Amino acid sequence: MAPVRNSRVLFNSIPEGTRASRRCCNKIIGYPVLGETLLVDHAKTIDLDTVSLEGGKVLVKTVAISIDPFLRLHMSRSGRHHGTAYHLGETIYNFQVVKVLRSGRDLFKPGQHLYGVGDFVEYQVLSDPSKWTALPEEQSIPWSVYLGAAGMPGKTAYFGWKVGANAKKGETIYVSTAAGAVGSMVVQLAKAAGLKVIASAGQEAKLEFLRELGADVVFNYKTTDLANVLEEHGPLDICWDHVGGDTLATVISNMKDFGRILVMGFTAAYNAPPASVTNLGLVLVKRLTLRGIAVGDHEAQYAEEFYATVPAKLAKGELKYKETVVRSLDEVPQLFIDVQKGNNTGKAVVVLDD
Ligand SMILES: NC(=O)c1ccc[n+]([C@@H]2O[C@H](COP(=O)([O-])OP(=O)(O)OC[C@H]3O[C@@H](n4cnc5c(N)ncnc54)[C@H](OP(=O)(O)O)[C@@H]3O)[C@@H](O)[C@H]2O)c1
Structure with missing residues (x-):
């Protein structure tokens, strides 16, 4: 040839x-x-x-x-x-x-x-x-x-949930960039664990997807103020954050004592100057856990379990x-x-x- x-x-x-x-x-x-x-x-x-x-x-x-x-x-x-x-x-x-x-x-x-x-x-x-x-x-x-969903982003959600969420039924979580590959899986894991899920995205069509996934409170962070939403529907036990900057600062102010913040990404600083987070003192006042999680660190421990369960659930439509x-x-x-x-x-x- x-x-x-x-x-x-x-x-x-x-x-x-x-x-x-x-x-x-x-x-x-x-x-x-x-x-x-x-x-x-x-x-x-x-x-x-x-x-x-x-x-x-x-x-x-x-x-x-x-x-x-x-x-x-x-x-x-x-x-x-x-x-x-x-x-x-x-x-x-x-x-x-x-x-x-x-x-x-x-x-x-x-x-x-x-x-x-x-x-x-x-x-x-x-x-x-x-x-x-x-x-x-x-x-x-x-x-x-x-x-x-059955690859690196799905694993990020699955491994991060296992090692960092420490979730209890009835708790409240906020997920930013929730309609994305990682976020949409986190929303489903949190709903399956019996949590109240607050989820945000930047377009109307994405909000519809979040409603389909069962998120309890859904909003467009570009048109609705995050602080107002968290004041009405928080405070938070867990925040799963992909954004950083102002989002992270607002979240810190709206966490319960002993809450967990999982720092998964910092999208707001990928293409623009990073914003300062000036309220880190509250991490001490509220005794918060602020934890960065990198998917690769947990491959050896959880990949086999992930591949044995997640692709089958996706095939059956149990995960969307x-x-x-x-x-x-x-x-x-x-x-x-x-x-x-x-x-x-x-x-x-x-x-x-x-
Ligand atoms: N820790 C790890 O090991 C690990 C592994 C994989 C991914 N990640 C991180 O997890 C995050 C989500 O990844 P993904 O694969 O699910 O991505 P994705 O949904 O494809 O991410 C892109 C989305 O980010 C949002 N976005 C872009 N600029 C933004 C800004 N300035 N402020 C707020 N949101 C913005 C947009 O959605 P909106 O409509 O919501 O704005 C966009 O559709 C990324 O930060 C990624 O780097 C971390």
Whole structure:
């Protein structure tokens, strides 16, 4: 067979924001820009029949790629996120599902689907396939769901709930970014545990999804003041926060004594100057627990239990999820911006092969 096109997405420039934002916080920060930050390159080709698999390599076709909010942290000039900053001019990477086309290793068979971190390309040769996890051969949920509710974001909710929530029936929780991949799972875990759930999102359609999930109090944080909502429906035993900044400060003021705040993300500071939290003294006054949780820390303890239960519940509809799907690498730069600006609902994914 003749070589085929092998498109890829390149990191082209660091989003540097406006002069005003740079002056304000002495940090280079701003939203990614369409046509500048990421570029799609169609110039490369690959010969799927002859590309070398010497040394136990595996040739795969990309099935689906996750677009996560934290990828913005890979794009900063100075803030190297866990040492994994994207390099200018090179292909970007993230969690994905791939299908084996040819294999130089007995363990991996053509047709098998694998989950791991790979490049934003149509085809790639995995030099270390042992870093990838084989997905179940019998498909009960779309492969893309292994990037969302049955993947890293779902695990973030599941593991975080296990290690940090310490929830008791009848308690009150607030979940920010609640219609997202992580938040929508947390809302369902909290309802199943018998909690009163206050949930926010930034668009009307997302609020409808939160009502479907059974959240008790639902509001648009862009049009309704968080402090007023918490004054009326709080105080809180637990806050599951993805946002940071002003949201975190308002939450701290509305916690009960001995409440738990789980710091899961800081989206408000991914593209804009970080806001100061000036009421940390209340953490002492109220004897609060403020805990950061990183999904990877709990993989060894809970991943097996997660995969044994969550995909089956998703397949039966006992757990619900939403996805925002695009079907070409050409749409990646726009979807990347949409996730940063809140124009996605649920898990944002690029599906290249169903
Ligand atoms: N700790 C961990 O190990 C871990 C693992 C995975 C994810 N995370 C973090 O968890 C959070 C949610 O992740 P996800 O995958 O579920 O993402 P997601 O829902 O796709 O996140 C994007 C959403 O964030 C909201 N948002 C964007 N800018 C915002 C702002 N300035 N203020 C408030 N909300 C804003 C938007 O929804 P609205 O309509 O609600 O504004 C947007 O749709 C992210 O902060 C992510 O980095 C942490």
